[in-house]
Amino acid sequence: MRTDITNINERSPYTDLTEGLQLYAGGTSRLFMTGEWRTNTPVLDQDKCRQCLLCAPVCPDSSIPVRGGKRLDFDYDHCKGCGICAKVCPFGAITMKEGIEA
Amino acid sequence: MGLNMETKNYSLKTMMEKPERLAPGHRMCAGCGATIGVRAVLRGLHEGDHAVIGNATGCLEVSSYMYPYSAWEDSYIHNAFENAGATLSGVETAYKVLKKKGRLGEKDQFKFITFGGDGGTYDIGFQSLSGAMERGHDMVYVCYDNGAYMNTGIQRSSATPMFADTTTTPSGKVSNGKVQYRKDLSSIIAEHYVPYVAQSTLTRDFKDLHRKAETAIYTEGPAFLNMMTPCPRGWRYETSEIMEICRLAVETCYWPLFEVVEGKWILNYEPKHKLPIEEFLKPQGRFKHLFKPGNEELIALFQKEVDKRWEDLQYRCAR
Amino acid sequence: MSMKGSRDRQVCSKAIPERMSGNEAVSYAIRQVNPDVMPAFPITPSTEIPQMVSTFIANGEIDTEFIPVESEHSAMSAAIGAEAAGARTMTATSSAGLALMWEELLLAASNRLPIVLTLVNRTLSGPININCDHSDGMGARDTGWIQIYAENNQEAYDNYIQAFPIAEDPRVHLPVMICQDGFITSHAVENIELLEDEHVRSFVGEYRPEEFLLNPGKPVSVGPYAISAYSMEAKRAQEAAMERAGEVILEVADRFHAMSGRSYGFFEEYRTKDADYLMVIMGSAAGTAKAAVDELREEGHKVGIIKLRVFRPFPEKEIAEAIRRSGCKAVAIMDRCESYNGNSGPLGSEIPAGLFRNKVMVETVNYIYGLAGRDFTVDHVKSVFAELGQVAQGRVPAPNHKYIGLRE
Numbered sequence: 001m002r003t004d005i006t007n008i009n010e011r012s013p014y015t016d017l018t019e020g021l022q023l024y025a026g027g028t029s030r031l032f033m034t035g036e037w038r039t040n041t042p043v044l045d046q047d048k049c050r051q052c053l054l055c056a057p058v059c060p061d062s063s064i065p066v067r068g069g070k071r072l073d074f075d076y077d078h079c080k081g082c083g084i085c086a087k088v089c090p091f092g093a094i095t096m097k098e099g100i101e102a
Numbered sequence: 103m104g105l106n107m108e109t110k111n112y113s114l115k116t117m118m119e120k121p122e123r124l125a126p127g128h129r130m131c132a133g134c135g136a137t138i139g140v141r142a143v144l145r146g147l148h149e150g151d152h153a154v155i156g157n158a159t160g161c162l163e164v165s166s167y168m169y170p171y172s173a174w175e176d177s178y179i180h181n182a183f184e185n186a187g188a189t190l191s192g193v194e195t196a197y198k199v200l201k202k203k204g205r206l207g208e209k210d211q212f213k214f215i216t217f218g219g220d221g222g223t224y225d226i227g228f229q230s231l232s233g234a235m236e237r238g239h240d241m242v243y244v245c246y247d248n249g250a251y252m253n254t255g256i257q258r259s260s261a262t263p264m265f266a267d268t269t270t271t272p273s274g275k276v277s278n279g280k281v282q283y284r285k286d287l288s289s290i291i292a293e294h295y296v297p298y299v300a301q302s303t304l305t306r307d308f309k310d311l312h313r314k315a316e317t318a319i320y321t322e323g324p325a326f327l328n329m330m331t332p333c334p335r336g337w338r339y340e341t342s343e344i345m346e347i348c349r350l351a352v353e354t355c356y357w358p359l360f361e362v363v364e365g366k367w368i369l370n371y372e373p374k375h376k377l378p379i380e381e382f383l384k385p386q387g388r389f390k391h392l393f394k395p396g397n398e399e400l401i402a403l404f405q406k407e408v409d410k411r412w413e414d415l416q417y418r419c420a421r
Numbered sequence: 422m423s424m425k426g427s428r429d430r431q432v433c434s435k436a437i438p439e440r441m442s443g444n445e446a447v448s449y450a451i452r453q454v455n456p457d458v459m460p461a462f463p464i465t466p467s468t469e470i471p472q473m474v475s476t477f478i479a480n481g482e483i484d485t486e487f488i489p490v491e492s493e494h495s496a497m498s499a500a501i502g503a504e505a506a507g508a509r510t511m512t513a514t515s516s517a518g519l520a521l522m523w524e525e526l527l528l529a530a531s532n533r534l535p536i537v538l539t540l541v542n543r544t545l546s547g548p549i550n551i552n553c554d555h556s557d558g559m560g561a562r563d564t565g566w567i568q569i570y571a572e573n574n575q576e577a578y579d580n581y582i583q584a585f586p587i588a589e590d591p592r593v594h595l596p597v598m599i600c601q602d603g604f605i606t607s608h609a610v611e612n613i614e615l616l617e618d619e620h621v622r623s624f625v626g627e628y629r630p631e632e633f634l635l636n637p638g639k640p641v642s643v644g645p646y647a648i649s650a651y652s653m654e655a656k657r658a659q660e661a662a663m664e665r666a667g668e669v670i671l672e673v674a675d676r677f678h679a680m681s682g683r684s685y686g687f688f689e690e691y692r693t694k695d696a697d698y699l700m701v702i703m704g705s706a707a708g709t710a711k712a713a714v715d716e717l718r719e720e721g722h723k724v725g726i727i728k729l730r731v732f733r734p735f736p737e738k739e740i741a742e743a744i745r746r747s748g749c750k751a752v753a754i755m756d757r758c759e760s761y762n763g764n765s766g767p768l769g770s771e772i773p774a775g776l777f778r779n780k781v782m783v784e785t786v787n788y789i790y791g792l793a794g795r796d797f798t799v800d801h802v803k804s805v806f807a808e809l810g811q812v813a814q815g816r817v818p819a820p821n822h823k824y825i826g827l828r829e
Contacts, residue, residue, distance in 0.1 A: 002632075002639065005170040014654035014661075019594060020533030021169050021647055021655050024632050026640035029127030029166070029173040037132065056118040057145075057308045058345060060137040062126045066118040078126035082133030082334075083342035088306075096342075154506065154634045169645035177634040180644035181501055182524055188495035191488060192460060192502025192510070197635055199457045199486045199508055210637045230498065233491030 005031060030078075034061065038081035040096045042074055048093035055085035055094065076102060107320065108148065109313040117145050117312060121175070123153075128173035129165040133341025135304065135331030135348075136162050136246040140217060142308050143244055143327070144176075146315030152176065153213045154193050158186035158222030161253040162246065184226040187234030187243060190216040194239045213319050214241035220261035221251040224287050235294045235324045242318040242325045245287065248333035256336040260285040263356075264407065265400055266388045268336075273391040278400055283407050291326040292362040298325040300361035304348045310359055310370060317361075330357045338387025350382040355412040360419065369419040376412075379405045434620035434680050439613050443571070443606035446578040446613055447513075447539050447599070448473035452483055453621040454585060456537075457508035457628070460488035460499035462518060465551045466603040467541035470513040493518035497525035497536075504534040505643045507633030509585065511536065515603060516543035519557045523564065529596045530565025531659060532643055535588030536596040538566070539581060542704065542757075543603040544793040552794020553603040555704065555757040558732075559767045565659055567597040567666055568733040572707045574611050576730075577601040579683055582616070585625045586673045592665045598733075602705040604794070616681055624680055663734045670731055687736035692718060693725035693747045698809045701740070701772055702755040703729040706790065706797050710755075713802035724806050725749075729768070737775035744781055750813035751784040752776075753805045757791045765822050784812055790825040801825050 002024035008017060018024065049071070056064045056071055063075040064085060086094040108117075123144040130137045140162065147153055153176040157163045163180045166173040181189040194214045200206045218227055223245040231243055250268050251257040257270040264283040267273040271280040292299040298321040300314040311329060318325035330351060334341045351357035354377045359370040380401060383389040392400050441449065448470050451459075461471035477483045488503075490496045496512050504510040514522065519540060529536050544554040558568060567587060571577040577599065584597040601607055616624075632641050647655060667687070674685040691711050693699060702710050707728035717724045727743055729736075744752060754773070756766025764770070769787030776783060788805060791797040805825070811817045 003170065008170045010648075010650035012654070014657045017651060017654050017658060018170070019658070020531060020643070021645050021651065022532070022632065023167070023170055023172050023642040023645070024639070026172065026175040026177075026642070027125035029125050029168075029171040032127040032129075032171045034127055034129065053114045053118050054306065057114065057142060058138055058304070059141075060130060060132070060134045061128075062122045062124055062137075062141060066115075069115045069119065071118075075126060080132035083340075084133060084138075084344055087342040088345050152635075152637050156502070164646040167642050167645045169647045169651050172642040172645070174642055175640065177636075177640045178642040179502060179505055179634060181498055181528060185495060185498035185525070188460075188490060188498035189502040191490075191495075192458065192499030192504075193506040193634060194502075195458050195460075195486045195488050195499070196503040196506035196508035196510075199484070200506075200635060202484060202486075203457070205507070206635060206637070210635075212635060212637075229491060230495050233495055236491075237489065 033077050034080055035077045038079060038100045040081040040083060040098055041076070041100060041102050042079065042081065042083065042086055042094050043097050043102050044073060045093045045095070048091050050091050052090065054088050054090065058084045058088050060084070074102070107316060109316050112309050112312060114307055120145055120149060123147065123175045125173045125175060127171060129168060130161060131335060133334045133344060135248060135333060135344055138304055139246050139311065139329045139331040142304070142311045143215065143315040146312055146319050147213060151211045151213055153215055154179065154190070156186050156190035156193065156214070156216030158216070158218035158227050159183035160219040160222050162217055162219065164253065183222050185230045186216045186218045186222060186227055187230035190214050190241050191234040191237060191239040194241050215244060215319065216241065217244050217246060219252065220245060220247040220249060220259045224261045224285050225259050232294065235291060235296050235326065238323055240323055242327060244327045244329065246331045247328055248331050248336060250336050252333045252336045261287065264404055265392055267391060268388070278391060278397070286411065288326070288328045295365055296326060297321050297323040297364055298361070301328045301357070302359055303330040303351060303357055304345060305352070306345065314361060336388065339385050343385060347385060350377065353377045354379050354382045354408065356382050356408055358412060358415055360415060367418040367421065369416065379408050433682065434616040437615040437617065439615050440610050441574060441613055442608050442610050443574040443577045443601045444469040444541065444608065445473065446574040447581050447601070449615060450578050450581040450621070451511065452477050453618050454582070454625050455483045456485050456511045458486050458488065458500070458503040458510045459512060460490045460496045460503070461512045461514070462490050462493045462496050464493065464515045464518040466543055466607045467513045467515040467518070467539070470539060493521040494525060497522040497529060500536050501525060501529050501532060501534060504536050505532065505633065506635045507630055509628035511538065513539045513541070515541045516545055516557045519561055520545055523561065526561050526564040526566060528644070531655065533594040533659070533662070534596060535594055537584045537588055538596065538598045540598050540600045541603045541607045542600055550793040551603070553605050554792045554794070556759070558598065558600050559758040561598065562733060562767060565595065565663065566733060567595055567663070569597065569599055569731055570703045570729065571599070571601040571606060572705055572728060573606055575613050577606060578613060578615070579677065579681065579685065582621055582624060583673045583677050587666065587669055589628060590669045593662055593669050595662050595666060605705040620680055624676065667734045667736065685730060687731040687739050688743070689728040689730065690743055691726040691728060693727060693743065695723055696725035696747045696749050697723040698751055698753070698806050698813070699725050699727055699744060699747055699749045700753040700755060700802065700805065701727045701729060701768060703732065703768070704757060706755065706757065709797055709799055710802045713799040716799065717803060717806060722806065735771055737771070738779060740772060741775045741779035741781045744776065744783060749783060751786065751809040753809055754785055754787045756787060756789050759789055759792065769822065784819055786812060786819050787822050788825050789822065795826050797825065
């Protein structure tokens with residue numbers, strides 16, 4: 001990261017902001033935790049999951065990581081709890097739980 | 103068209119393994135269709151290829167690069183609302199000239215993709231898009247069509263379907279929502295005779311959208327991809343329902359899947375049993391007023407328009 | 422002497438005498454600079470510039486990429502894209518073309534992109550009219566662009582060559598507008614001294630931005646949504662760059678002097694020493710004013726001209742000091758543009774504000790002249806100085822905001 005956004009905050013003097021507010025880095029939004037918005041939380045039942053991966057592309061928040069052909073647990077730092085994944089799961093492996101905690 | 107198209111051996115497993123190019127932490131609403139579409143389009147890029155992403159002002163833009171948080175792993179430029187086409191044509195031309203002058207290496211392959219909502223594409227950015235397509239820039243313009251100006255609070259656009267209840271076409275005592283049907287932008291851009299135009303939406307395995315994105319990106323010259331991406335707030339349905347709504351849009355022929363390759367129209371999907379338009383309208387709050395007793399005629403009118411356009415498309419594809 | 426030292430030393434360019442119009446002169450400079458990208462849309466009276474550049478390209482004289490955009494809004498939009506992508510980018514326009522770009526002018530500046538625009542000044546509609554005044558450039562005065570105005574084809578050429586080193590200086594990184602008067606300068610053929618190609622090229626140098634969209638593996642994001650906590654700071658940083666632009670403009674002018682022998686500053690003082698009456702004027706009409714001053718000085722009248730070259734950044738202090746230094750009794754401030762504020766044109770507002778802030782208490786009269794190509798003659802200048810004399814001697818009250826050559 002050429003721009004370290006941890007050095008930029010709402011108390012930074014104007015001389016410390018990047019020129020033209022350009023950002024010399026990619027994917028810095030990872031540091032913003034949209035998981036706090038959640039009112040419902042998806043919970044994965046590993047036993048029921050058949051790794052069909054139909055849930056992975058429907059996530060608007062890139063919060064179902066896939067490694068080695070398998071989906072991992074939810075990225076709760078960013079999941080907003082929309083419930084699309086639970087709806088598309090053909091095996092009932094994802095249930096929506098009320099509240100922010102899994 | 104590029105060699106080694108990934109779509110030939112499409113599998114969700116390999117596609118989902120690709121590094122994510124749209125990082126989480128953006129501020130799009132929960133259940134937003136646009137970002138699902140954007141992720142799918144970006145998966146069309148081959149690993150190792152760089153990209154510059156353009157973006158018209160809109161939901162996606164204000165939510166994906168809110169200083170200093172950018173969700174984009176690739177280079178990204180937002181300029182204004184009405185000029186995503188022109189802005190990216192400048193970037194693409196710079197690429198051409200930097201290559202020509204030897205300031206970029208032979209191996210440094212960049213692709214150019216710009217995203218605009220239907221407001222920025224069908225309406226205020228229409229001229230800029232048309233100009234960029236006509237000039238032949240090697241770029242893909244992707245419209246994420248959610249059928250209204252959602253960013254400013256659900257005002258009608260020329261992509262809004264007939265009878266939709268929006269904040270500038272509210273249904274009321276003497277109003278049934280939007281009066282006009284909708285502009286068929288995919289066809290209009292196809293009439294520019296650009297090498298590739300496609301219409302798609304979110305489908306179960308995303309193969310249709312993936313193939314079209316990859317084809318658009320790796321077709322030399324201008325390409326236009328129109329993807330319907332529902333908006334739960336504007337269309338008024340439960341966020342979890344998005345994939346079903348998309349399926350119904352295709353099965354009712356409201357949003358047919360087709361592509362135009364070098365002027366040749368190709369229908370990609372024909373429902374075995376075309377569903378009545380009610381099926382698509384019913385789950386959406388914006389059409390609620392159509393289901394009041396006495397409004398059957400309005401649904402019949404909607405059906406008539408869908409049928410007419412579907413027949414037109416079939417005719418074009420059979421030529 | 423080290424290699425570095427010898428490269429840094431400017432060598433005087435041979436002067437190449439020619440005769441050309443202002444548009445030809447700027448196009449000649451563009452050929453010498455060989456910019457990377459030029460998006461443009463034709464509009465009178467700047468149309469010749471994209472035409473001539475297209476011809477250079479067609480004949481293989483330069484390898485600039487021309488984008489024949491479908492509007493001026495798209496011209497500046499594409500310029501922003503190209504410059505952000507790492508390409509040295511320029512465009513040309515006039516009048517309504519600049520007005521259509523307005524939104525994008527602000528973005529070029531706020532994104533800190535060193536785009537160069539050559540503006541051939543023409544009045545803004547309505548009524549529609551193709552002739553010169555400064556309403557287009559003045560309309561863009563708060564967009565964050567550096568603005569430099571030329572009296573004649575020579576200055577248009579010289580200013581254009583200086584534009585890139587000013588814009589691209591890391592202390593500045595702001596777009597620059599090089600202005601010349603429509604038809605009067607752009608189309609009239611006059612003598613000019615051109616510089617040698619290689620001298621111009623080394624003066625302007627290669628464009629190698631540190632960060633740009635097309636830097637492989639080093640992604641850049643441009644054009645964010647900024648919440649209020651960042652927006653005001655960003656605007657202040659932009660203003661600070663405009664403040665720094667002043668010193669850079671003078672440094673570049675020094676280097677240019679070493680190459681060409683022609684010297685430039687924020688403004689030119691013409692026979693201002695010991696002047697009783699001064700006229701502040703901008704653009705081609707300064708030539709007319711100088712001719713009038715010569716005649717009046719012959720007759721024993723102590724009059725002089727301040728010809729403003731750099732309008733943005735506005736050299737407020739320097740102008741006030743020059744007026745103070747002259748010890749003059751009254752100043753005519755000439756605006757080739759109406760502000761519709763009920764009081765004055767743009768210079769008629771900014772110069773008195775500068776005089777007041779710098780405690781230079783001198784009588785000023787604001788004149789509006791030459792709108793939409795209306796003639797402005799030596800006799801007009803003389804009548805202005807005559808009126809200033811009357812005002813200074815208390816014989817007539819200072820008229821506020823007076824039109825010249827108007828049928829009343």
